[in-house]
Amino acid sequence: MARVTFTPVLDRHLDVATTSAAGATVREVLDSVFAANPRLRRYVLEDHGGLRKHVQIFVNGEMVADRRQLGDAVTGSDDVYVMQALSGG
Amino acid sequence: MSDRLLVGTRKGLFVYDRNGGWSITGRHFVGDPCNLVLHDPRDGAIYAVLSLGHFGVHIHRSDDGGLTWTEVGAPTYPEGGEESLKDIWALEAGGDDQPGRLWAGTLPGGLFLSDDRGETWRLVESLWNEPERQRWFGGGADVPGIHSVVVDPRDSKKVGVAVSCGGYWRSEDDGATWTVSSEGMYAEFMPPEGRNDPAIQDPHHVEACATHPDVLWCQHHNGAFRSVDGGLTWAEIHPQPSKFGFPVAAHPTDPDTAWFVPAVKDECRVPVDGKVVVARTRDGGATFDVLRNGLPQQDAYDLVFRHALHVDETGDRLAFGSTTGSLWLSEDGGDGWKTLSKHLPPVYAVRFVR
Numbered sequence: 001m002a003r004v005t006f007t008p009v010l011d012r013h014l015d016v017a018t019t020s021a022a023g024a025t026v027r028e029v030l031d032s033v034f035a036a037n038p039r040l041r042r043y044v045l046e047d048h049g050g051l052r053k054h055v056q057i058f059v060n061g062e063m064v065a066d067r068r069q070l071g072d073a074v075t076g077s078d079d080v081y082v083m084q085a086l087s088g089g
Numbered sequence: 090m091s092d093r094l095l096v097g098t099r100k101g102l103f104v105y106d107r108n109g110g111w112s113i114t115g116r117h118f119v120g121d122p123c124n125l126v127l128h129d130p131r132d133g134a135i136y137a138v139l140s141l142g143h144f145g146v147h148i149h150r151s152d153d154g155g156l157t158w159t160e161v162g163a164p165t166y167p168e169g170g171e172e173s174l175k176d177i178w179a180l181e182a183g184g185d186d187q188p189g190r191l192w193a194g195t196l197p198g199g200l201f202l203s204d205d206r207g208e209t210w211r212l213v214e215s216l217w218n219e220p221e222r223q224r225w226f227g228g229g230a231d232v233p234g235i236h237s238v239v240v241d242p243r244d245s246k247k248v249g250v251a252v253s254c255g256g257y258w259r260s261e262d263d264g265a266t267w268t269v270s271s272e273g274m275y276a277e278f279m280p281p282e283g284r285n286d287p288a289i290q291d292p293h294h295v296e297a298c299a300t301h302p303d304v305l306w307c308q309h310h311n312g313a314f315r316s317v318d319g320g321l322t323w324a325e326i327h328p329q330p331s332k333f334g335f336p337v338a339a340h341p342t343d344p345d346t347a348w349f350v351p352a353v354k355d356e357c358r359v360p361v362d363g364k365v366v367v368a369r370t371r372d373g374g375a376t377f378d379v380l381r382n383g384l385p386q387q388d389a390y391d392l393v394f395r396h397a398l399h400v401d402e403t404g405d406r407l408a409f410g411s412t413t414g415s416l417w418l419s420e421d422g423g424d425g426w427k428t429l430s431k432h433l434p435p436v437y438a439v440r441f442v443r
Binding site for chain 1: 160163167169173
């Protein structure tokens, strides 16, 4: 299970406690999180399913490359961070 | 008269109540941009549209006058497509015979409706798939935006929407089919051959007289227009001291009265001569009074956005707010104004609780 942490900036809008989630890609991990917290999806993803322009995701400190399909690989104990990009503000 | 005023701003939603004098009694979503606010007179609900820069556009509803809020759904473009909700520029209640119906006008040009008080939304595909829509373009944004939704109180199936830049569109069958309806408008921003093209006009805001819904008022990018036939045709009118601006407020019962807040022109969006004024007509647009009593008349550079002017159900009480955080209120149809604040964040939306 990957460990998924969200920017604390989201705390003011909804519950985003750090959680463990299964999945072999960023997409699968996020889908696992959204299954338990459906409202969170629209805060992170655009309607078409890609990552919002001003949101960044890091896996073990590396920024994900595939922002549209979210196909970057995730393995067992990876740390996934969903962050607010400074580009948006 | 309405004793409560909702003010959506760049940094939150503020509620003013009239208890002797007007003062802020509610502060909600402080720090977050509140683009739009709607009070639904059918059930008393208040809706706030939050346009969070990083995290998308979200709608919250309160069923207890603002004490508590619940996030509801939001218009969502089809997954797997190319489009995504960029903003909501219009949020209006449906007719009295359509409980739970809300209309939302969005960027990039989609009209959405909800029949469950905002919990779920669906794209009005008839308008989205209209071939003429391909000729719409952005006005004030990179993509087209639907900013005005007008529901006919006599027949809720008659709906009009105004688009920057896409003209005015009417449906008489609850959104199943649409007809562009901008005859009489003209576009100075187009080459001569496209000047009268109905599907590229830039209405900035459209409102109807509630008791005479065939009378519509439009502040357009390069002029103001009035319709007396439900939006079939439009005739130019001439607010003073200038014809550019964003908002218009239609008197709720007098079809000859409306208010505008002019600015110099497209490329100079400030009040004429640094003086904030309201232009009011009481004769169907034939003449205009320039109202300035109580408004700043020197070095004022306030711009008033399209949803930032509102009139209450009597037509006597009006309020408007500006990009520089001023908020003014009149109790006498605009003859005199009092300043409620000079220090709000930039004001996006002003609504009386009717």
